[in-house]
Structure formats: C-alpha cells, structure tokens
Amino acid sequence: MLHRTAPKRALALAALAAVVVPTLAACSDPGANAASGPTTAARNGLTYNTSPQQDRIRVQKDAAAAAKVPAAVSKDGKLTVATSAGSIPLSFHATDDKTPVGSELDIAQLVADKLGLELDVKVTSWESWPLKTQSGEVETVFSNVGINGERVKLFDFSSYRAAYMGFEAKKDSTLEIKGSDDISGKKISVGSGTNQEKILLAWNKELEAKGKAPAQLEYYANEADTILALSSGRTDLNLGPYPSAVYRANTRDDLKVVGKVNAGWPATTLVAAVAKRGNGLADAVTAALNSSIKDGSYAKVLARWGLSEEALPDSETITAENYGSTPGAKK
Secondary structure: OOOOOOOOOHHHHHHHOOOOOOOOOHHHHOOOOOOOEEEOOOOOEEEEEEOOOOOOOOOOOOOOHOOOOOHHOOOOOEEEEEEEEOOOOOOEEEOOOOEEEOHHHHHHHHHHOOOOOOEEEEOHHHHHHHHHHHHHOHHHHHHOEEEOHHHHOOOOEEEEEEEEEEEEEEEOOOOOOOHHHHHHHOOEEEEEOHHHHHHHHHHHHHHHHOOOOOOOOEOOOOOHHHHHHHHOOOOOEEEEEHHHHHHHHOOOOEEEEEEEEEOOOOOOEEEEEEEEEOEEEEEEHHHHHHHHHHOHHHHHHHHHHOOHHOOOOOOOOOOOOOOOEOOEEEE
C-alpha cells in the first residue's frame, strides 16, 4: 500500500489503524470481491446476497438505549458510520459496485434502529477512519476493527464479534498452521500495516530465534491480487480475516482454511464499534447491541452471513480505563 506524505498527527493516527485487524480488507479494492450475480450459493448451505437489495433485518427503537445517545449525535437524527467496504462477507460493495453491504452494515443498521437514528454510511479507506472519527466527520466505525492498547488511548469501543485471522491455502495443500514453526520457509501474502503483518513478523522473530528459516512475506495492495497469487501458486498461504477466508472456502473450489489465530495474538481481542474517546456514544452503542442480542436480531444477522461462530454473549464498552481487564480484550 502506498502512502502520501502527511502531517505528523495524521501519520500517527493512521498508524493506529495499522496495528490491528482487518485485514487485507483494510487495504483492498472495495469492489474486488463483488460476485457477478445477486446471490452466491455456498457449500455451508448459505446463499449470500450480494445485490444492492438487501432486505436487512430491522428492529424497533429501544428507548433506554436511545436515551444514552449524546445530544451532539442525535441532533441531526442520523448515526454516521464509517466502513471500508473491502471484504465479503464483512463489508463490501454490492453487484452494482457502489452500494456498501455486508454483516458490518447489517449490525450497524440494528444499532441505528435501536437508537432511533437513520443509518448514514460513509465508505472510507481503512487508514482514514481514525482521523475521521477524531474530527467528527463520522460518529462510529463498523469495519472489522479490533481493540488494542494504542487505540483505546483515543477511542472507546463497543464489542460485537470475536476477532480471528484465517490462514488460507490451495485445496491440495497439506499445510496445517498452528504456530510459527508451521510457516517456516513459506511464502505468505499479507497487507502492509495490517495486524496480520504484525503477527507474521512476530512469528518470524520466533523462527529466527530458533535458527529456523523465516516465512517470506509477499505484499499485495488489494485482495483480488492477493487471492490470485495464492490460487496461482505464487504464494503458499494467505493470512486475512477469518470470515472472509471461510467465505472463500465455501464458495470456491480451489481454496481452504488451514489455520486460525486470534487477531490480538499473543493477547486476545474482539471486533468492536469505534467512538471518539469520552464522548459517551460507546455506552449507547453497547446498549443497542445488547438489546439486539437479547431480542435475537443480532444472532439472525450473524447467521445470515455465516458468522454464528463469532457471536458474543454480550457487548461491553471497552475504554482505556478498563482495557486489559475485560474477558475478550486482554493485554
């Protein structure tokens, strides 16, 4: 990924986005994954709707949750949400190449409904969401963002999904990835500045300390090129968001998942909605998420996109003050 010269503050905030998750989704062409038709049948029994007509699961306003929304957010009647729209089934452009859809937007819709607000989606690049949240251009972020120690200094979080990375290989591969020893000498595609790069660099240090050959990291700017390199045999493995790896394994005949690692390795983390630190919005989002968990709509959204495996029993507000003490976000 290429970065233009930017002021120090912009670079510092952009760096926060690089510490964790998505992903090659963080760096991918928004339309790279859109299927050619409105639906894609999968081997796991799902039919993924990739059309602009989503018929999203909708819910009623929760008065208690809505009462927690800061006046600065509620005054225009909208919840402005940033998403990167780069990876099926999380957040991607539909078959019209312009409408953002996916599980992240479905969950954002539940939250907006519960808070009595209109969902206003802004597609943005991964590296831009910290600055846009800090400036107030967007009010929250639903884009497979993981919680980490650097981010909680500037943002508050509302957890809503487990956070895993998946190793992918060709269907005929005999690889099984459980730790650093299993990637020794292998060519692995990865996105620059992503959390998966952070994990792989740490694993390479472990290998070098043992006197073993490190993995060779191959950098790609978008997911389409990444998957082409893997399917053509130019790389042995790809490390990306687990939900996207599972999606490809269930909709393609040439790839499979061969390993899974927590996105916060060696610690643990969760995927969460982002709000500017201290503005009070995270508490409202957490309340809306818990209301959606309680009424079953949250489970329906995850099942719709094949993500039930990553469901949480409840949402928590995670801030600098409690980070490290919550079950899913440990240092």
